[in-house]
Amino acid sequence: MTRQERALRTRRMILEAAAEMFNELGYDATTISGLIDRIQLTRGGLYFHFTSKEELARGVLEEAISLDGFVPQAFKLQEWADLALLLAHRLPREPVLSAGIRLSVDIKAREMFGTRWPDWTEMGNEILTEAKDRGELLPHVDPCETARLFVGAWTGVHLLTEVLPDGDLSKEVSGLLALVLPNVACAGVLAKLDTSPYRAERLLVAAGVPQPS
Amino acid sequence: MTRQERALRTRRMILEAAAEMFNELGYDATTISGLIDRIQLTRGGLYFHFTSKEELARGVLEEAISLDGFVPQAFKLQEWADLALLLAHRLPREPVLSAGIRLSVDIKAREMFGTRWPDWTEMGNEILTEAKDRGELLPHVDPCETARLFVGAWTGVHLLTEVLPDGDLSKEVSGLLALVLPNVACAGVLAKLDTSPYRAERLLVAAGVPQPS
Structure with a gap:
C-alpha cells in the first residue's frame, strides 16, 4: 500500500x-x-x-451524495427508482450516508452547513425532465415538483423507519415507489419498471461494489 | 377569569x-x-x-396530536386529506406542533420520549380501513402501509419545506396529496375530493377556531 x-x-x-x-x-x-x-x-x-x-x-x-451501483437504464424512470432504492439499501449500512441526513435534521448543524436536499432534488429533476422529454411521464407530471416532493417523502420515510420495530428501509422505499409511480409513469413504462426491495443489492453486485457481509 | x-x-x-x-x-x-x-x-x-x-x-x-378544525365528511378519504391539510396549515403557526416533530427527529429526545408517529399512523390506518370498507379505495391499497408511508412522507416534506426559500407547507402537502391520492382513491371519489391548499383555513374558520392574523 x-x-x-x-x-x-x-x-x-x-x-x-x-x-x-x-x-x-x-x-x-x-x-x-x-x-x-x-x-x-x-x-x-x-x-x-x-x-x-x-x-x-x-x-x-x-460524501452524502453518492452514486455507487447506479448505471444508465433504458428508462429514465428506472434510474429515478434506482437512486431511491440504492440509497435505501446503503444508508443503514453506511454511517456516512445516514449522518448526512442526521446533520440535515439537526437545527444547529443545518444552520452551519446547509443540507444536500437541493442537490438530490436537482438530480431527480434532471432525470424526470429527461423522462418527460422521452414520453415516459403522464402528461400532468411536473418534474421539478415531483422530484422535490419525493426527496421529502423519501427522507421522512427513512426517519419513521428508524423507529419501526424491524423497519426495513429497502422495503419501505419500494412501497413508496409503488405508491407514487402509478401517478407518474405512463402505463407501458410502469409495467416495465423494477421497484423490488432486492434490486439495489443486485445492482451493487453487478457493479462490483464490495458488499458488507 | x-x-x-x-x-x-x-x-x-x-x-x-x-x-x-x-x-x-x-x-x-x-x-x-x-x-x-x-x-x-x-x-x-x-x-x-x-x-x-x-x-x-x-x-x-x-399536545402534538390535535384535531382542531376536523369535522366528519361524506368521504373518509376527505377526512384523511383534511388531517394532512389542517396540520400543514397549523404547524408553521403553532410552535407546540412543530416542536413535536423537532423532538421526534432529535436522537436524544426521541430516545427519552418516543415519537407520536405511531399515533398518527394508527389514526390514518383507522380512517383508510373505514374508507376501504365503504369502497372508496382502489382494490390494491393496503390501509396500514399507506397510512405509515404517508405519515413518513408528510414529515419529510415538512422538513424539506423548512429549508425552501418561501416554502409553503400547505401548498407542498396539497401537492403530496395530488401525487398520492390518484393511486389510492377510486376515480369517482377522487373527483369529489378537495385537496386545495386553502381548505384547512376554511375548515378552521367554519369550526370557529380563532385564526391568528
Missing part, C-alpha cells in the same frame, strides 16, 4: 467514525476528544486530515 | 415558550433558566406547572 493509499484509508476511517458519533450522539454532543478515543489515533494523526468538528461535518456532507 | 382559567392560560403560555425554544435551539440547548428569562415568570410560578425540561418535552408531545 502506498503512503497515499494509506492516507486515504485513514481519512475514510476517521470520517466513518465521526459519522457514527454524529448518528449516535448528535452533532452537539460529538467531540474531537471522543473521536480520538474511539479511533485510537493521535491528535496529530487526526489533525493531518481534519482540524475541527466543523470540517468533519463538512466532510460527511460532501 | 377564574383562578383555574388563569392557571390553564399560564400553563399554555409556558408550553408555547418551551416549544419555541425547542424549535430554535434544539432539546439539548434548551434550559429552564433560559425559559424563565423568556417568559418572565418566577421559578415557583413555573414549577407549579412543570418541574423539569423532561416534563416540558412530554407536555409538548402530548
Whole structure:
C-alpha cells in the first residue's frame, strides 16, 4: 500500500467514525476528544486530515451524495427508482450516508452547513425532465415538483423507519415507489419498471461494489 | 377569569415558550433558566406547572396530536386529506406542533420520549380501513402501509419545506396529496375530493377556531 493509499484509508476511517458519533450522539454532543478515543489515533494523526468538528461535518456532507451501483437504464424512470432504492439499501449500512441526513435534521448543524436536499432534488429533476422529454411521464407530471416532493417523502420515510420495530428501509422505499409511480409513469413504462426491495443489492453486485457481509 | 382559567392560560403560555425554544435551539440547548428569562415568570410560578425540561418535552408531545378544525365528511378519504391539510396549515403557526416533530427527529429526545408517529399512523390506518370498507379505495391499497408511508412522507416534506426559500407547507402537502391520492382513491371519489391548499383555513374558520392574523 502506498503512503497515499494509506492516507486515504485513514481519512475514510476517521470520517466513518465521526459519522457514527454524529448518528449516535448528535452533532452537539460529538467531540474531537471522543473521536480520538474511539479511533485510537493521535491528535496529530487526526489533525493531518481534519482540524475541527466543523470540517468533519463538512466532510460527511460532501460524501452524502453518492452514486455507487447506479448505471444508465433504458428508462429514465428506472434510474429515478434506482437512486431511491440504492440509497435505501446503503444508508443503514453506511454511517456516512445516514449522518448526512442526521446533520440535515439537526437545527444547529443545518444552520452551519446547509443540507444536500437541493442537490438530490436537482438530480431527480434532471432525470424526470429527461423522462418527460422521452414520453415516459403522464402528461400532468411536473418534474421539478415531483422530484422535490419525493426527496421529502423519501427522507421522512427513512426517519419513521428508524423507529419501526424491524423497519426495513429497502422495503419501505419500494412501497413508496409503488405508491407514487402509478401517478407518474405512463402505463407501458410502469409495467416495465423494477421497484423490488432486492434490486439495489443486485445492482451493487453487478457493479462490483464490495458488499458488507 | 377564574383562578383555574388563569392557571390553564399560564400553563399554555409556558408550553408555547418551551416549544419555541425547542424549535430554535434544539432539546439539548434548551434550559429552564433560559425559559424563565423568556417568559418572565418566577421559578415557583413555573414549577407549579412543570418541574423539569423532561416534563416540558412530554407536555409538548402530548399536545402534538390535535384535531382542531376536523369535522366528519361524506368521504373518509376527505377526512384523511383534511388531517394532512389542517396540520400543514397549523404547524408553521403553532410552535407546540412543530416542536413535536423537532423532538421526534432529535436522537436524544426521541430516545427519552418516543415519537407520536405511531399515533398518527394508527389514526390514518383507522380512517383508510373505514374508507376501504365503504369502497372508496382502489382494490390494491393496503390501509396500514399507506397510512405509515404517508405519515413518513408528510414529515419529510415538512422538513424539506423548512429549508425552501418561501416554502409553503400547505401548498407542498396539497401537492403530496395530488401525487398520492390518484393511486389510492377510486376515480369517482377522487373527483369529489378537495385537496386545495386553502381548505384547512376554511375548515378552521367554519369550526370557529380563532385564526391568528
